[in-house]
Amino acid sequence: MEHKAGPLNKKFWTPGVLVMLVFMIAGGISILARFTGGIGYITNLTNARPWGLWVGVDVATGVALAAGGFTTAALAHIFGKHYYEPVTRPALLTAALGYTFVVLGLLVDIGRSWAIWKPIFNWNTNSVLFEVAMCVMVYLHVLYIEFIPVVAEQFKDRVNLPGPLSVFNGLIDMILKIADAILDKIMWVFIILGVVLSCMHQSSLGSLMLIAPTKLHPLWYTPILPLLFLLSAFAVGYPMVVFETTIASSSFNLDSEMNILAPLTRITVFLLGIYMFFKLGDMFVRGTYTYLLDGNYQTNSFIVEMLFGVMIPWVMLLFEKVRNSRRGVFTAASLIVGGVVLNRINVFIVGYKPPLSDNGYFPAPGEFFVTLGLIATLMFVYRLVVTWLPVLQESKEVPS
Amino acid sequence: MQLSRRSFFKIMGAAGASVTALPPSANAWKSKAPPDPYGCLVDLTRCVGCRKCEEACAEVNGLPTPERPNCQCIVFDKKRRPDDKAYTVVNRYFTGKLDQFDKPLPTYAKVQCMHCQDPACVSACIVGALTKDETGAVRYDATKCIGCRYCMVACPFEIPAYEYHDPITPRVIKCSFCYDRISKKGGLPGCATICPTEALTFGKRETIVKVAQKRLEENPGKYIDHVYGEKEVGGTSWLYISSVPFEKVNLPVLSDKPSPKLSETIQHSLFSYLWSPLALFGVLGALMYKSNKNQGEPENKGGY
Numbered sequence: 029m030e031h032k033a034g035p036l037n038k039k040f041w042t043p044g045v046l047v048m049l050v051f052m053i054a055g056g057i058s059i060l061a062r063f064t065g066g067i068g069y070i071t072n073l074t075n076a077r078p079w080g081l082w083v084g085v086d087v088a089t090g091v092a093l094a095a096g097g098f099t100t101a102a103l104a105h106i107f108g109k110h111y112y113e114p115v116t117r118p119a120l121l122t123a124a125l126g127y128t129f130v131v132l133g134l135l136v137d138i139g140r141s142w143a144i145w146k147p148i149f150n151w152n153t154n155s156v157l158f159e160v161a162m163c164v165m166v167y168l169h170v171l172y173i174e175f176i177p178v179v180a181e182q183f184k185d186r187v188n189l190p191g192p193l194s195v196f197n198g199l200i201d202m203i204l205k206i207a208d209a210i211l212d213k214i215m216w217v218f219i220i221l222g223v224v225l226s227c228m229h230q231s232s233l234g235s236l237m238l239i240a241p242t243k244l245h246p247l248w249y250t251p252i253l254p255l256l257f258l259l260s261a262f263a264v265g266y267p268m269v270v271f272e273t274t275i276a277s278s279s280f281n282l283d284s285e286m287n288i289l290a291p292l293t294r295i296t297v298f299l300l301g302i303y304m305f306f307k308l309g310d311m312f313v314r315g316t317y318t319y320l321l322d323g324n325y326q327t328n329s330f331i332v333e334m335l336f337g338v339m340i341p342w343v344m345l346l347f348e349k350v351r352n353s354r355r356g357v358f359t360a361a362s363l364i365v366g367g368v369v370l371n372r373i374n375v376f377i378v379g380y381k382p383p384l385s386d387n388g389y390f391p392a393p394g395e396f397f398v399t400l401g402l403i404a405t406l407m408f409v410y411r412l413v414v415t416w417l418p419v420l421q422e423s424k425e426v427p428s
Numbered sequence: 429m430q431l432s433r434r435s436f437f438k439i440m441g442a443a444g445a446s447v448t449a450l451p452p453s454a455n456a457w458k459s460k461a462p463p464d465p466y467g468c469l470v471d472l473t474r475c476v477g478c479r480k481c482e483e484a485c486a487e488v489n490g491l492p493t494p495e496r497p498n499c500q501c502i503v504f505d506k507k508r509r510p511d512d513k514a515y516t517v518v519n520r521y522f523t524g525k526l527d528q529f530d531k532p533l534p535t536y537a538k539v540q541c542m543h544c545q546d547p548a549c550v551s552a553c554i555v556g557a558l559t560k561d562e563t564g565a566v567r568y569d570a571t572k573c574i575g576c577r578y579c580m581v582a583c584p585f586e587i588p589a590y591e592y593h594d595p596i597t598p599r600v601i602k603c604s605f606c607y608d609r610i611s612k613k614g615g616l617p618g619c620a621t622i623c624p625t626e627a628l629t630f631g632k633r634e635t636i637v638k639v640a641q642k643r644l645e646e647n648p649g650k651y652i653d654h655v656y657g658e659k660e661v662g663g664t665s666w667l668y669i670s671s672v673p674f675e676k677v678n679l680p681v682l683s684d685k686p687s688p689k690l691s692e693t694i695q696h697s698l699f700s701y702l703w704s705p706l707a708l709f710g711v712l713g714a715l716m717y718k719s720n721k722n723q724g725e726p727e728n729k730g731g732y
Contacts, residue, residue, distance in 0.1 A: 068592025075511060075589040078577035106712050108719025139575020139590065139598040150555035150572050154692050157554040157578045159699060220712045224705050238691040239548050239582040242680060251690060384586045384678055385509045 033117050034422035035182065036280055036415045044279075045411065048404040055401010058394045059136055067139060070394025076382045081391035084376035085399050086133030088233055089369050090126050091164070092261055096272075097123025097171065098226035099265025103295075105219045115288055117178060117419045118276065119269050121410065124171040129406045131168060136398055156235045163229035170222045173211065180208035182417050231258035237375060245379040246316050247330045252306065253375070259303040264368040266292040266299070267341075267361035274358045276420060283421060290351050293360065297345045300364060304338050329370065329378045337367015457693045459686060461545035465564025465665055466610055467633030468620055469640050470538055472670040472677065473650065474627035477504065477518055477536035481619035481628065485516050485540075488606060488618035507678070509539070511589045515603040516540035516619060523672040535670070537677040538619070538628075541566060541587045541603035542657060543665035544687070549579035549588060551688030557600075564633060564665040565605035573600060584661055584682055605665065633665055640669050662686030 061070045073080050096119040104112040135141045148165075152158050187201040188194070211218075234257030237244050250256070270289045277284055311317050319327050341363040350356035377389070391399075414420050482494040492513050496503045504520035518538045525533040543566050550558045550566060557572035558579055575598055580588045591598035606617035610630075620630040629639055640655045656674045657664035660682045668679060675681050698704045 063595050066591075066593040066595040066598065069595075071592075073590075073592060075509065075580060076586055078580035078590065102712075106716040106719065108716070108722065139577070139594075140573060140596070141575075142596070143574040146555050146572060146574050150557075152551075152553055152556040153699075154551045154688065154695065155554050155556075155578070156691050156695060157552065157576060159695065161554060216713075216716060220709055220716065223712055224708050227708060228699075228705055232695075235691055235694055236578070236581075238694070239552055239687055240584070241687075241690075242584055242682065243581070251694075254694065380581075382586050383680055 032422060033114070033178075033418040033420060035418055036420060038280060038415060040411070040415055045408065048408050051397075051400045051404035052408065053401075054397045055399075055404065058397040058401065061394060062136060062398070063141075067137075070392060070398075072389055072392040072395070074387065074389070076385040076387065077380075077389040079376055079380070080389060081377065081395040081399055082133055082137040084373050085369075086137070086402060087130050088372040088376050090130040090133065091230065091233060092257075092264060092368050092372055093268050093365065094123040094126030094130075095226065095230065095261040095265040096268040097126075097265075098223045099262060100269060101174075101219050102223050105216070106223065112288060112292070114285065114421050115269050115273060115292070118273060118414075119265075120171065120174055120178075121413055121419050122268070122272055124168075124175050125406050125410055125413075127164065127168045127171055129402050130164065133399075133402055156232050156239070160229045160232045160236070163225045163232070167222060167225040167229070170218050170225065173218050174215070174222065176207055176211055177215070178417055178419060180204045184208065226261070227258060230261040231255065233257050234375070237380075240380075243380055243382045244375065245319075245326050245330075245381065246314070247311070247319055247327065248375050248379045250310050250314060252310055256303070256307060256310070259299075259306055260368050260371060263296065263300040263303040264364055266296045267364040270357055270361035271365050274354065274361075276414070280414075280420065284354055285421065286352070286354055286357070289354075289357055293345050293351050293357050296361075296364070297342065300338065300342050300345070304342055307334065307338065326374075326379055326381070329374050333367055333370045333374055336363055337370055338364070341367070457689050457696075459546050459662060460560065461663065462560060462562045462564060465543075465545070465562070465633050466605070467564065467631065467636035467665045467667055468617065469629040469636045470666065470668045471627050471629070471643065472535055472537055472668060472672070474625045475518070475536040475538065476625055476627075477520055477534065478624060479503075479518050480622045480624060481538055482514065482516060482518060484618040484622040485603075486514065488609070489515060489604070491515065504534075509589075510541075510587060510602065512591045512601040515601070519678065521672070521677045523676040525672060535672050535677055537668075537670075537679070539585075539587075539678065540619075540666065541605070542585050543603075543605050544661055545663040545665070546661070546686035546688055548582035548584060548661070548687035551692060552578045552582035554578060561607060561611075563605070563607060563611050565607040565610065566602075567604065567607055568600055568602065570597075570599045575600075582687065584680065584687055633667075636667060640667055643669060659684040662689075 058070055067073060071080060071082075100112060100116045100119040103109050104116045135144060138144060147158055147161050183201075184204055185201065187197045187204070189197055189200070231254040234253040234255070237249065238251065238253060241249055270292060273285055273289060276282065320331060321327070341360040344350045344356065344360045344363075347356075350360060479494065479497065483497050486492060486494055494514060494517075507519050508514075508517040510517055516538055518536050520534045520536055522532045523535055525535070527533050543564055545560075547558070547560055547566050550560050554576055555572045555574060557569045559567050559569070561567050575590075577590060577600075579600060580586075580590065587602050589601045591601065606615070609615035610617060616630050620628040629636060631639070637655060637658055640658075644651045644653060644655070651669050651671055652673060654674070655667055655669055656679055657667040662684065668674065670677065
């Protein structure tokens with residue numbers, strides 16, 4: 029456990045990276061088409077269905093899955109469980125990248141991308157979306173600030189800009205050192221701020237749909253939707269860390285971090301249990317279980333979400349055998365992550381059905397290309413960063 | 429683990445409370461409806477589906493000429509919605525009513541923005557590009573709009589349309605209640621100037637509600653005993669009376685609760701003066717201080 033985070037310094041161009049590149053190019057072409065022909069040119073969005081795959085996945089799901097950032101920060105830094113510190117950096121990087129791509133996704137989705145700054149000056153405090161936007165904007169900057177020490181650690185005393193830029197070496201080095209020194213003293217403000225802002229907009233993303241009671245299926249429409257969104261963000265944070273740490277350590281052939289991941293899943297049993305309790309309780313209090321056997325695509329999607337995304341992984345994690353097995357933990361974590369992804373898709377796409385004018389919606393290929401392209405770019409940048417900056421735990425001797 | 433669980437209970441408690449609990453000081457939600465707005469009554473028993481209102485609307489608002497302006501036949505074969513080219517459209521419904529020769533009787537229904545008293549779109553709009561005017565008109569200011577389309581998600585009548593094929597400066601399109609005309613003395617919305625059967629009656633909303641109620645009283649058995657829009661989603665500026673159930677002509681059954689009430693109540697009880705984020709900040713700060721002191725370590729050494 030006395031490992032230290034370090035750059036990977038491994039080969040960057042692998043076949044996997046080339047596959048990512050293909051998706052990035054397809055996404056790039058689609059984005060070009062969107063900015064020449066309009067949103068309608070490459071999407072199936074209609075007046076009845078103004079929000080589709082991009083809002084449901086790129087934005088709502090992106091925010092939910094970046095919850096690992098604030099949940100690990102709370103655990104390691106606020107509750108003082110320094111044991112978990114090795115996972116805070118990768119989680120922070122995922123969160124920073126996740127929110128960056130939420131904003132990029134929004135830039136593609138909103139009709140007037142160039143006007144994205146306008147909410148800063150035109151406030152509508154009645155609007156849930158206004159609050160979400162403000163929180164996301166500030167939180168994105170908080171995440172960048174939290175990442176500065178990682179950059180400083182790598183480049184302090186080693187700033188070496190190419191060519192004529194090298195005259196700035198000293199200056200940049202000085203800025204890095206000063207920033208690092210100041211941040212060392214006041215980082216606690218940003219850490220707490222990050223958790224507070226996360227609680228605010230994670231829950232408010234759920235409030236977004238409260239204004240459309242006739243459009244969202246009653247299985248999801250509940251006045252406690254913001255609470256459910258917050259609880260599911262709490263619940264998905266550590267599974268997301270398990271998910272990406274496991275993938276990263278097998279992909280980069282690093283030490284398995286089961287000694288940290290196993291206890292994280294014990295907390296998950298508790299957090300996921302609370303979410304499940306409220307979700308099922310809400311269903312029984314409002315009597316919406318009567319819809320469960322309707323057998324249409326909406327109710328079936330709800331059943332899949334609850335069964336495979338919440339109940340089965342929760343039961344799995346009750347067993348110590350599962351919690352101590354790398355495969356078991358990874359399977360349960362993947363199910364939980366999938367469950368929260370499906371929940372956001374259900375609330376924003378599947379469960380959303382305008383009663384008067386809906387003609388059904390399925391995302392167009394262009395929408396998939398943009399979403400997949402953004403995800404591929406995110407993974408590409410993640411790989412770039414962990415290759416050159418001290419984010420992941422330094423690797424064991426590479427077996428030949 | 430014991431300690432971590434307890435800490436988690438605390439934060440869950442704080443966060444949970446901030447989401448659900450309403451502080452006693454929170455003011456009850458108040459309607460922001462204008463005191464004396466205009467209104468317009470649509471009497472579906474009078475409408476003959478001539479679609480002159482569509483034509484007049486297009487003309488005064490500089491919109492493209494409606495599809496087959498003189499056609500009362502095949503244009504009705506499909507159900508149309510207001511879109512980025514038309515603020516209002518008339519649809520034909522066969523609701524099961526028969527004439528004396530047992531032939532099905534059509535009912536025609538004009539649809540446009542209802543200009544709600546407490547509009548969901550106005551509450552939802554992230555930048556306040558949509559506003560409820562003193563005249564009752566829900567107005568749209570494209571210069572503020574960022575194109576998030578949350579208004580379209582929020583609208584219970586599914587009215588706002590979008591210029592999906594404009595790549596850079598698309599606008600939200602919907603009936604303006606002919607704001608420029610009705611804000612002048614004696615001005616009428618384009619559609620209401622032309623209706624040959626007086627199916628449209630424009631005036632102060634208060635008066636219009638009385639006109640509607642009078643018609644219901646004076647013609648017992650002719651109308652469904654309900655003025656649609658008087659109470660729906662807290663009241664709308666456009667009102668309908670009909671001899672067939674409203675849901676059969678695509679006017680949805682809606683509760684009397686104003687659409688923005690729930691979300692605005694939650695938002696304001698949580699975030700007025702940012703009391704709950706500040707409280708959470710304080711709780712977390714105290715926890716952080718305590719946990720780091722207990723472990724005898726300098727606060728957050730090394731940051732991340």
